[in-house]
Amino acid sequence: MTIAQQQTTENKSQIDWSRIGIWVGVVLILLFCLAPVLWQLLTSFKTNEAISAIPNIYFPTPNQLTTSHYTNLGWTFWRYVFNSGFVSIVSTMICLAIGAPAAYTLARLKIPGQSIILACVLIVSLFPYVLLFLGLLEIVKALNLGNNYIALIVPYTAINLPLTILVLRSFFQQLPKDLEDSAKVDGYNTVQMLLQIVLPMTIPALVTTGILTLIFAWNEFIFALTFITEENMLTIPVAVARIGGASAFEIPYGPIAAATVIGTFPLVVLVLFFQRRIVQGITAGAVKG
């Protein structure tokens, strides 16, 4: 009895140290990563006096908090959110609609010169896209597409296609070929097989690449700045950058912080919502596993 008790106390002290160590590490890393975001969030809710107060206020009192930064953004800001959302969602959809069939073809069919095609796709993705935009600007001007959603949707789609194709291709290669053969023997024709058997299993990969594409399009700045000048066509990153103070010497920290929070919020929700989908291995159990 006494021996048993001694052992449990010993075990306790050992376990405690290693667990504490892990949690200290976790908290430190989280703080390090989230600090800028948390600071932005805090700033967006502080009154202007609290923002400029020295020393910094980390834990504001209720009378130092306000929602006026958000309410002052006004309805025009929702217009920017809509612009960003529309451009990114449409370009993501087009990207997946073109990329998925291309990836499937590259993964399954034996096309002559396949490696050359893949190399080209890879080279396009390596090209620094900032160098493209002067050329694109000329095209946009020539086609008279300035201040048009198409001027953003097409380049975003094109820039994201290589990544989409490469990621989806490696996913398709992992999909067991037997499933497709089995579908053929069961009597599915090619279109039915792709839509009813292959597509449902591809959803996790589509969601993952779709989110990456969407994040890129949502955050993109230079094209949006160059191709769009009309006020009510702006996307969020450009709109946030344009928020100015009453005079040249005043930087409106509060409104900028509020705009950033609103601009980031949809992405955070989206990623959290689809996280399960991404992690969930939907193919589990298809073949021996």
Added chain:
Amino acid sequence: MATLSLENLRKQFAPKVVPVKDITLTVKDGEFLTLLGPSGCGKSTLLRLIAGLETPTKGTVKVGEKNLNKVPPGDRDMAMVFQSYALYPHMTVAENIGASLKLRKTPTDEIKHRVGEVAHRLGIEHLLDRKPGQLSGGQRQRVALARALVRNPDVFLLDEPLSNLDALLREQVRADLKQLFRSQNKPVVYVTHDQTEAMTLSSKVAVLKDGVVQQLDSPDRIYTHPSNQFVAGFVGSPQMNLITLRCENNHAIMGDFKLKLPNLTRNPSKVVMGIRPEDLAVASSEDAQTIQGKVFLSEQLGREELISLNVHGSEDIVLRSLVPSDHDWEGDAITLMIPPHKTHWFDIETGERLNREDYSPPVDSVPATAQNRAE
């Protein structure tokens, strides 16, 4: 009703990659044909050719009188069970089994009835609402079988359906399979590299090597009358003893001993002798043809003991024999009887069987030896 026949089937992927060379065979109703061979012998490609997943370079696949070469897999009325089972992961078991019926626009009531019936038969009724991911290996295997059975097809094709099960389950499912397909009375083509499965399940076995049928026969004929050295070595465990011997005056010389050659189709100067370990028995006094040797290794198999011995007078001849396990033979000298009627003789170059026999092969089987002899 349905007879599956393959005529001069050939599949060529590249000039030097020819997994199926020239295969002609037929499978009638109720016949269970097993394609047996080592990996890379073309057996899976042959099955895929039958299913229509590959198109033949030459030759035809027929069911009855109908040439199926241009018919897509889904319209061939053949059901296939895959080695990996290939269940659709996003569908429930019931949807998996009923998928092919649904595609053929079968009324919903009938689908439900047929799925229920086949599930009852295989004992998977309680699993119908689950997804394949929630099933064990054995259960998935039965779902895959159910998916084939529910269609009531003309021909069943099975591609190593037991290879993903553990040994105990495999034995049990093997017995179930045999009963199940006997009741179907349809042509069945079964691919395996496992000779036990081939022996126990089939009514006919085709041993394949390098895309050519080596022998097409009933399982017992394959075992007792292998048509060439490859079949002799491939079928049977422990493996048949295959020993190259010099011939002299109608006798084969094994170390200090002489074995009388039977009336062979040819009398070469060297010959390959084959004898199964279980056919080598400890000699009793009246046996005419015996050899002696020294046991250098014995392996306990439980029921019997597998001993390896050097024949007296020749160090490099090693014979293996199954003897009763009541005695530890290691290091002892032993006298073994070689029964002449269980000894196989093969040509040293072509590997073909040299024993003369009063046996004509079935009409539909063209063993490689027949072709070789013609050359």
